[in-house]
Structure formats: structure tokens, C-alpha cells
Amino acid sequence: MVRSQIAALGILCLSPVCAAGQTLTIASSAPVTSMDPHYHTLTPNESAHGHIFDRLVEQDASGHMIPGLAVSWTLRDEKTWEFHLREATFHDGTPFTAEDVAYTLARVPTVKNSPASFQIYTRAVVATEIVDPHTILLKTATPYPLLPQDLLQVFIIPHKLGPEPATEDFNSGKDTIGTGPFRFISYQPGNRIEMERYDGYWGAKPHWAHVSYRMISNDAARTASLLAGDVDIIEFVPPADLAKLLQDPKVRLSEVVSNRSIYLWLDHSHDGTMPEITGPNGETLPTNPLKDLRVRQALSLAINRAAIVERVMEGAAIPTKQYLPPGNSNHVDDLLPDPFQPERAKALLAEAGYPHGFRIVLHGPNDRYVNDAKIVQAVAQMWQRIGVQTTVDTMPWSSYATRAGKQEFAAFLLGWGVASGEGTNPLRAQIATWNPQRGLGTANRGRYSNPAVDTLLDQAMGTMDQQARNQIVLRTMKLAMDDVPVVMLHLQKNIWATRVGLTYAARVDEDTKATGVTETGR
Amino acid sequence: MTAAEETPFRRFVSEFAASKVAVLGLAVFVVIVLAAIFANWIGPQNPYDLAQLDIMDGRLPPGSASGAGYTYWLGTDDQGRDMLSGMLFGLRISLAVGVGSAIFAACVGTTLGLLAAFFGRRVDTVIMRVVDLQLSFPSILVALMILAVLGKGVMNVVLALVIVEWAGYARNVRAIAMVERKREYIEAAMCLALPWRRIMFGHLLPNCLPPLIVIATQQVARAIALEATLSFLGLGVPITEPSLGLLIANGYQYMLSGKYWISFYPGLALLITIVSINLVGDHLRDVMNPRLKR
Numbered sequence: 001m002v003r004s005q006i007a008a009l010g011i012l013c014l015s016p017v018c019a020a021g022q023t024l025t026i027a028s029s030a031p032v033t034s035m036d037p038h039y040h041t042l043t044p045n046e047s048a049h050g051h052i053f054d055r056l057v058e059q060d061a062s063g064h065m066i067p068g069l070a071v072s073w074t075l076r077d078e079k080t081w082e083f084h085l086r087e088a089t090f091h092d093g094t095p096f097t098a099e100d101v102a103y104t105l106a107r108v109p110t111v112k113n114s115p116a117s118f119q120i121y122t123r124a125v126v127a128t129e130i131v132d133p134h135t136i137l138l139k140t141a142t143p144y145p146l147l148p149q150d151l152l153q154v155f156i157i158p159h160k161l162g163p164e165p166a167t168e169d170f171n172s173g174k175d176t177i178g179t180g181p182f183r184f185i186s187y188q189p190g191n192r193i194e195m196e197r198y199d200g201y202w203g204a205k206p207h208w209a210h211v212s213y214r215m216i217s218n219d220a221a222r223t224a225s226l227l228a229g230d231v232d233i234i235e236f237v238p239p240a241d242l243a244k245l246l247q248d249p250k251v252r253l254s255e256v257v258s259n260r261s262i263y264l265w266l267d268h269s270h271d272g273t274m275p276e277i278t279g280p281n282g283e284t285l286p287t288n289p290l291k292d293l294r295v296r297q298a299l300s301l302a303i304n305r306a307a308i309v310e311r312v313m314e315g316a317a318i319p320t321k322q323y324l325p326p327g328n329s330n331h332v333d334d335l336l337p338d339p340f341q342p343e344r345a346k347a348l349l350a351e352a353g354y355p356h357g358f359r360i361v362l363h364g365p366n367d368r369y370v371n372d373a374k375i376v377q378a379v380a381q382m383w384q385r386i387g388v389q390t391t392v393d394t395m396p397w398s399s400y401a402t403r404a405g406k407q408e409f410a411a412f413l414l415g416w417g418v419a420s421g422e423g424t425n426p427l428r429a430q431i432a433t434w435n436p437q438r439g440l441g442t443a444n445r446g447r448y449s450n451p452a453v454d455t456l457l458d459q460a461m462g463t464m465d466q467q468a469r470n471q472i473v474l475r476t477m478k479l480a481m482d483d484v485p486v487v488m489l490h491l492q493k494n495i496w497a498t499r500v501g502l503t504y505a506a507r508v509d510e511d512t513k514a515t516g517v518t519e520t521g522r
Numbered sequence: 523m524t525a526a527e528e529t530p531f532r533r534f535v536s537e538f539a540a541s542k543v544a545v546l547g548l549a550v551f552v553v554i555v556l557a558a559i560f561a562n563w564i565g566p567q568n569p570y571d572l573a574q575l576d577i578m579d580g581r582l583p584p585g586s587a588s589g590a591g592y593t594y595w596l597g598t599d600d601q602g603r604d605m606l607s608g609m610l611f612g613l614r615i616s617l618a619v620g621v622g623s624a625i626f627a628a629c630v631g632t633t634l635g636l637l638a639a640f641f642g643r644r645v646d647t648v649i650m651r652v653v654d655l656q657l658s659f660p661s662i663l664v665a666l667m668i669l670a671v672l673g674k675g676v677m678n679v680v681l682a683l684v685i686v687e688w689a690g691y692a693r694n695v696r697a698i699a700m701v702e703r704k705r706e707y708i709e710a711a712m713c714l715a716l717p718w719r720r721i722m723f724g725h726l727l728p729n730c731l732p733p734l735i736v737i738a739t740q741q742v743a744r745a746i747a748l749e750a751t752l753s754f755l756g757l758g759v760p761i762t763e764p765s766l767g768l769l770i771a772n773g774y775q776y777m778l779s780g781k782y783w784i785s786f787y788p789g790l791a792l793l794i795t796i797v798s799i800n801l802v803g804d805h806l807r808d809v810m811n812p813r814l815k816r
Contacts, residue, residue: 220778240775304577311580312600366756373761377572377601380762384573392572392762395674 023210024514027222029236031190031215033115036170037155037178038108041116043417046153047235047511048213051195052091053155053178056083056101057148061516063259063328063421063508065148069096069156069179078143078464085134088202090158091183098136102128103159105138110164121150145464149420181206181515190215195514204515211514226251226497233504235512237495239314239370245497255495256506257318257325260417261426262369264362264379264487266290266299269407269447276410280356280389290410294352296484298345299411300338302386303379307340309490312374317490322481323418323426325491325508329470330423332478337488345386357387363404364413368397370492376413379489405445414445415492419509423473427457431480448485537809547801554795558613565607566592570763576602581776584783597783599772605783608769609791615676615765616795620746623683627745628738630684631691636722636730638692639699649692656689662751669757679758683745694737698730732810739803743796750792766792 030044037049058068070083088096108122124144129137138147157165161175169175176184181203182195193213197206214231216222219238223245226234237245237253245251267274267290274288289295305319319337324330349357362383364376373394380390395403404412418425433449434441440454441447453476460472481488496504496512505516539545557564566588567574576589579602586594588604596605638649656664668682702708703726711721750767752758759765764772766788773784 220775223778238775240779244779307577311577366761374600377761378577381572381575381577381601384571390572392760393674394756394761396756 022208023212024208024233024517025212025214025231026512026514026517027214027216027225027231027234028512029215029219029222029234030217032187032193032213033189034167034171035173035176035184035187035193036111036167037157038104038111038118039114039167039170041118041120041153043419043510044215047513048193049155049178050180050511050513051182051211051213051515052176052180052184053157054088054180055153055155056085056151059152059421059507059509061256061505061507065152069101070151073148075464076137079140081138081140081147082131083136083138085136086202087134088179089200090179091177091198091200092158093200094158094160095133096156096158096179097133098130099133099159100156101136102130103161104154104156107157107165108154111167113167118154121153124150143462143464145461145466145469146420146422146424149422149425152420182211206515207518208514213514223497226499229499232502233496233498233512233517235494235496235510236370237316237497239316242314242316242495250500252498252500252503253495254498254504254506255316255493256508257327258417258492258494258510259324259328259419259421259508260415260492260494260510261320261323262317262372262375262413262415262489262492264299264489265404265409265412265414265446266296266485266487267407267410267446268449268485274410276361276408278359280358280387282359285358289352289354289358292352293483294348295354296487297338298348298352298386299383299388300484300487301341301345301348302382302388303338303487303489304340304382305337305489308375308378312371312378313490313492316370316493316495318493319489320491321488322477323416324421324423328421328423330421330473330477332474332481335478335481342382342386349386349388354387357389359389359391360410361391361393362411362413363400363409364392364394365397365400366394368400369413369415372413375489379413407445407447411487412445416443417510421508423470423477424457424460427453427473427476427480428461431485432457446485450480450483450485453480453483534809538805541805541808544801544805547798547805550794550798551802554613554791554798555617557610558617561607561610561614565604565610567604567607569603569608569611572762578602581781581784583781596787597781599769599784600776601772603764605769605787608764609766609788612764612766612769612788613791613795615759615763616746616749616767616792619676619679619683619749619765620742623680623687623745623749624738624742626680626684627687627741628691628734631688632695632727632730632734634688635692635695636699636726639696639703640718640722640726646696650696653689653692656686657693661686661748665748665752666755666757669752674757674760676759676763679749679752682752683748686748687741687745690741691734691737695730695734698733699726702726702729736803736807736810739799739806743799743803746792746799747796766795 028044032045032048033040037053055068056070058066060066069086071086073081073083076082085098105122105125105128109119124140124147125138126141127139158177165175171187173184181198181201183198185194185196187193195211197209216225222234223241225231270288273284277285277289279285309317309319321335321337322332362376362380364372366373376392376394380392383390416426428440429443431453432440433454434444434447456472456476460469463469494506494510496506498504502517503520579588579598580600582594582598584597588594594604598604634649638646665682665686668685672678708725711725749758753765753767754771759768769788770785776784
């Protein structure tokens with residue numbers, strides 16, 4: 001009965017597009033704030049824009065760099081990169097040339113009212129030189145080995161859009177012209193984006209004729225819409241629903257360990273009294289216990305990471321002591337997650353001069369990371385057991401984010417996603433000594449400082465040979481993490497759920513791409 | 523004093539006892555209050571002591587055995603908190619916040635309502651316009667704004683509830699006092715040139731009390747529900763010291779996964795508490811309303 005109705009609809013639908021292929025409905029977990037690809041550095045935006053626009057350099061599902069609109073790139077000299085471009089056409093039929101690359105790099109810093117600019121990814125390029133329509137030279141002020149990684153973030157737009165195209169014209173669809181596998185049909189903020197297959201795409205022809213990209217930020221509603229058959233694939237499956245979905249014969253799960261680590265910052269900024277840390281009876285302490293490596297080690301050894309992963313994260317994470325997952329070229333193999341050894345933790349505390357522990361306040365957001373408030377509570381339980389009397393304070397991200405950057409918290413939970421999958425990113429942003437002039441330690445909220453790490457990191461950044469640089473990065477990572485600047489907890493898994501009959505090639509970078517969804521049959 | 527002698531209090535008690543539902547409501551409420559007061563002795567665990575919780579005991583179904591040897595009769599939440607202990611301690615917070623805020627709000631609202639009724643004119647206008655302004659906002663919205671500014675904490679919740687609730691008392695008390703103010707005994711007191719404070723609190727207030735008690739009972743139930751709502755939204759009490767609303771919030775995401783007990787039992791406790799208070803309040807209103815007298 002149902003089948004015959006569908007057949008009848010098929011006959012009614014006479015347009016060639018309708019007959020040729022099917023619609024894929026994606027439910028994303030967060031609203032896409034704009035269709036301007038250079039407006040807001042936000043993962044949900046980049047995930048959606050990747051359907052319409054291409055970058056010079058792309059990432060495969062496991063995070064390795066692959067050619068995008070550039071077929072290859074080489075170093076001409078220490079400060080000049082040469083990019084060879086591919087033959088491709090934009091959705092309006094104009095061919096893609098080096099001029100579009102130069103235009104895009106010039107446009108990025110001019111976007112008005114950008115809440116988080118893409119400028120950080122184009123800043124390194126001080127000059128461009130078009131050699132021929134398919135070759136361009138990008139020049140940097142100093143040797144800069146990470147240019148390809150930075151260009152991973154920059155979507156190319158056509159130069160015929162003219163000077164300073166407005167963000168509104170991208171939202172309306174007037175300027176939403178890319179070289180990607182799908183072309184723009186419509187965008188309703190906070191609701192959905194409609195796209196159709198672009199037949200002139202340079203890569204493999206997409207299977208799906210039409211993509212409906214819906215935004216469903218409520219976790220329960222997203223799961224329910226998959227179970228009801230309203231959508232074909234959902235991203236960020238809530239851990240609470242994992243057990244149920246695993247048993248559901250109508251649903252298939254795809255997962256991969258992500259580049260997003262969850263960890264606790266410890267305060268290194270106070271040498272003397274840290275207001276949020278007091279003695280076991282509430283008395284003022286003359287020094288900050290967290291400056292003592294033994295105390296930091298004790299706080300890490302007290303945590304039962306396996307229990308957090310199993311009970312709080314429902315298996316949607318793996319314990320870690322570093323920012324990048326196994327399999328990544330910047331993952332240090334001999335840097336294992338700290339074991340759960342409460343007795344040794346107590347001994348270390350006693351050795352450091354705190355046999356009766358101390359009092360500390362542990363802060364966390366309650367609406368930012370997966371199960372953030374629950375993780376903080378679980379850690380507080382475990383610290384309590386080694387004699388560290390822990391008070392938990394959670395608040396919404398909007399007030400948390402600013403306060404967590406002011407060095408007023410003793411210990412606080414944060415996450416860091418390494419979008420480029422490259423090890424110097426967390427080291428430069430988080431571990432390097434705070435130095436905003438040099439762009440180092442910009443996210444070093446605990447104000448950790450270790451001259452040995454800084455020296456090694458400078459050395460890595462000056463090394464253009466990738467193999468040699470990787471070796472230095474691994475040494476830096478090991479040296480830094482053994483000093484416990486932050487108490488690493490786990491790396492989240494990215495989990496997608498599809499209706500049975502589809503599979504998704506789970507991606508490290510959190511993007512949900514229609515081209516990654518394949519039909520497998522029942 | 524003989525058994526046949528009828529005092530106002532006795533008449534009140536016998537009239538109240540005439541409704542079996544109200545007596546049942548009162549009995550249930552007394553049991554709930556006692557359970558909350560003696561939570562330390564009834565509950566097997568101190569749910570606010572993090573060292574007594576074990577995450578490995580998280581989300582156990584009702585009747586499971588704990589690692590420490592006792593039984594989780596109503597199961598555990600995601601942090602390994604015994605639901606029975608958590609609910610008893612949570613009831614304590616919910617009741618304290620509800621009753622505390624109702625009493626504070628009653629004091630503030632009654633005083634302002636009496637002042638408005640007694641002095642009239644400009645005092646009345648100013649106070650009642652503030653009341654109008656206050657009542658034109660949804661109370662949950664006002665409470666959310668206050669807590670967003672003040673931050674979390676039990677005392678802040680009480681303060682927010684007082685700010686939200688005083689206006690209701692003020693308006694009701696003013697209406698009652700306006701009627702009483704025209705009565706002869708007030709006129710007599712005025713003629714004696716008694717100080718205004720004495721007339722207001724010594725003569726006017728006692729005659730406004732019966733309806734005030736009815737309003738206060740209903741406001742307690744309202745305050746408990748509002749506190750639960752605020753905690754559910756994550757703006758009330760700290761997460762390590764959950765009230766009933768926060769316990770419900772902890773469990774609702776597991777409802778679809780079949781782990782019903784985390785939300786269900788605190789929800790049931792909240793429901794029973796509010797219904798029992800409302801039963802008592804409704805009947806009090808009937809008993810104390812002279813127009814309904816047989």
C-alpha cells in the first residue's frame with residue numbers, strides 16, 4: 001500500500017532532478033549562524049559551508065591533509081609557498097583561477113562585524129603573486145611551516161563578487177557561489193539549508209540529488225526525529241541515548257575518537273596565596289599548592305578516568321594524557337593516560353606537605369561540553385577521597401567563559417578541539433608562556449609557563465622539514481604533559497547515527513558531510 | 523471549661539476536621555515535614571557529602587545493593603546518589619525555601635499592604651503602582667532575571683522568591699484592610715488618638731489574618747513549585763546539593779532510556795507535597811470564609 005503510493009508519487013514527479021536521485025536529510029546539532037564562509041569561525045558553520053565551498057587544502061575523515069582546490073603545494077624558499085591549482089568551475093559556470101585565491105585571502109580580513117574572524121588563518125600571508133591562472137605564490141614574513149594547515153580553514157569564493165561582498169548577500173543566496181559538490185537553494189537561519197547537487201563538480205559526483213540540512217539543537221528532539229524517520233542522519237548523538245540506539249535495529253552508529261580533549265586547568269598564576277585554595281580547616285595558605293608538581297600529579301592520579309568514561313560519558317570517550325588521539329602523527333605513543341592510584345596520590349600530597357589535603361573550588365560550565373557538569377561532580381567525588389575537599393561551582397558558558405580567563409579560578413574544566421589535527425596548535429595556544437604580542441599562549445588560561453617547553457616550541461616552529469618538525473613536536477608534547485600543566489581527562493568520540501541502510505564515514509573534525517553518507521542496502 | 527463550651531478555636535478545628543480530604547492532606551504534609559527534618563536518620567546516605575557518593579554506583583535501578591552494604595530502595599542518579607536520601611534532603615531544601623520565602627514575603631507584603639490601606643492617597647498610589655508593575659511580569663521571568671544577576675545559592679533563591687511574591691500579599695492585604703478600616707472599632711481607636719502603629723498592627727492586622735493565612739498556604743505551594751522550576755533550569759541550588767527540582771532535571775534526559783526512577787520519584791514527591799499543601803489551603807479558605815458558613 002505504502003509502496004504503491006510512493007510509486008504513484010514517483011510518476012507524478014516528472015522533473016529530471018526528482019527522478020534522478022534522492023534527498024538526504026541531515027540533522028545538525030547547532031545553528032549555522034551565517035552562509036558567509038568567512039563570517040564566523042564556528043564548527044557548525046564550517047560543516048555546512050563545506051557542502052557549497054571548497055578549500056585549497058582539505059582533510060580526509062581521519063584528519064590527514066589531502067588536496068582540495070590545490071593539487072599540490074611546495075616550498076620555493078623558506079618564506080614562499082607555491083600552490084598548483086585544479087581545473088574547477090564555480091556554480092555559476094565561471095572557471096576557478098589563481099585570481100579567486102588572491103581575492104579570497106584579501107577579502108577575509110574585511111568581513112564586517114565578524115564575531116570570530118578567519119583572519120587568524122590568513123594573517124601569515126603577507127603577499128600573493130599570481131604566476132599563471134593555475135599557479136599562485138603565497139609569501140610569509142617569517143618561515144611559517146603551518147600555512148597549509150591554516151588554509152584548511154579558508155573557503156574559496158569567486159573574485160567576480162566584486163569588492164567587499166556583504167554577509168547579507170551570502171545569507172540571501174546572491175553571493176553563495178562556490179565550487180563544492182552542492183549548490184545553494186535556500187537558507188532559513190536557525191532552521192534549515194536546502195542544497196542540490198552540482199553536476200559540474202570537479203570531484204566524485206555526489207550520490208544525493210538534494211540535501212536538506214536541518215538544525216536541531218535539542219538533543220532529545222534530534223534523536224526523536226531520527227527514530228521517527230524525519231531525518232536520515234544525526235550528528236552529536238547524546239550519550240544518554242547511546243545504549244538505546246545501539247539496541248535499535250532501525251539505527252546504525254558510526255564513531256571515531258575526535259581531536260577534542262576535555263581537561264581541567266590548574267592555576268599557575270598565583271605564586272603566593274590563591275584565594276580559592278585554603279587549608280583543610282579553611283585557613284589561608286601562604287603558597288599556591290598547585291605550583292608543586294607532586295600536587296598536580298596527585299590530583300591527576302586521584303581521577304578514575306575509566307569510571308568517568310564508562311559511567312558519565314557512556315563509552316563516548318577514551319582516557320588521555322594529550323591533546324591528540326592515537327593514529328595522529330603528533331600523538332606521543334609513550335604518553336599514557338595517568339592510572340587511577342588514590343593511595344599514591346595521598347602519598348604525593350603528604351610528601352608535598354599537605355598530609356590532610358586542602359580545600360579547593362572546582363568550576364565548570366553546564367551547557368558547553370558533553371556532560372560537563374557531571375564530569376566536574378565526578379572529579380570532585382574522587383578528589384574528596386584523597387582528602388582534597390572540593391566545592392563544585394557550575395554556571396552557563398556565557399558567564400563562565402569570561403571568568404575562566406581572568407585567573408580567578410583555582411581549577412576549571414575546559415575543552416580544546418584541534419581543528420587542524422596538528423600538534424603545535426594546542427602547544428602554541430595553551431602551553432606556551434602567555435605572550436599575546438607574539439600570538440603565543442593566547443588560550444593559556446592557567447598561565448602555565450615552562451621555559452624549556454617554549455624553547456623547544458620555537459625550534460619546532462622554525463623547522464620547515466615536516467619529519468624533523470614532527471619529532472620536535474613529539475618531544476615538546478611529552479615534556480609539557482609530564483609536567484601536568486592541565487589535568488587531562490578524555491578525548492571525546494564523535495558519534496553519528498543514521499537510519500539503517502546508510503553508513504557515515506565518521507570524521508575526526510566533527511563535520512557532517514552529505515558526501516560521506518553512503519547507501520549500503522539493508 | 524466544659525466539653526460543651528464552644529471557643530472559636532474549637533469551632534475552627536471541628537469545621538476543619540469535617541473534611542476528610544483536608545485532614546488527610548494535613549497528615550501527609552506533617553509526615554513529609556517530619557521526614558525532611560529527620561532526613562539524616564532516615565536516609566542511608568548523606569547525599570551532600572561527595573565522599574559518600576560513588577560514580578560506579580551510578581544509575582542503579584531501585585532495590586540495588588550499594589557498595590557500602592545498604593540498599594538503594596529508590597535507585598541512584600547518575601552520580602551514584604541514593605535517590606531516597608537525595609529526595610529527603612531535597613525536600614528539606616524545597617520546604618525550607620518554600621516556607622521561608624512565603625513568611626518573608628508575607629511580612630514585607632502585609633506591611634506594605636497595610637500601609638497602603640491605612641494611609642491611602644499618595645502612599646497607596648505609589649505602593650500599588652509598584653505592585654501592578656511587579657504583577658505584570660510573569661513571576662518565573664522575574665525570578666530568572668534576579669538569579670541571573672545574583673548567582674546561585676539557597677539564600678539567593680529565597681530572596682528571588684520574596685521579590686516575586688510580596689506583591690500578591692500586598693494587593694490582597696490592602697483589599698481586606700480597606701474594608702476593615704471603615705469599621706467602627708478602627709474609628710473608635712482613631713478617636714482615642716492611638717499611635718498609628720498600634721492601630722495598624724494591634725487592631726487592623728489581627729482582623730486581616732484569617733484570609734492572610736489562606737493566601738500564605740497557597741503561596742508556600744507556589745514557592746515550592748517555583749523553586750523546583752528554577753532548579754530544574756539550572757539556576758537554583760548548587761548541583762552538589764540538589765533540591766527536588768534539580769533531581770528531576772538530573773534524570774529527565776534518561777527518561778527515554780528507560781531509567782525512569784531518577785526523575786519519577788522526586789517528581790512524585792514534589793507532586794504529593796504540593797497537592798497536600800493545596801488541599802489544606804483550599805479547605806482553610808472554605809472554613810475561614812464567613813460567606814460559606816452554614
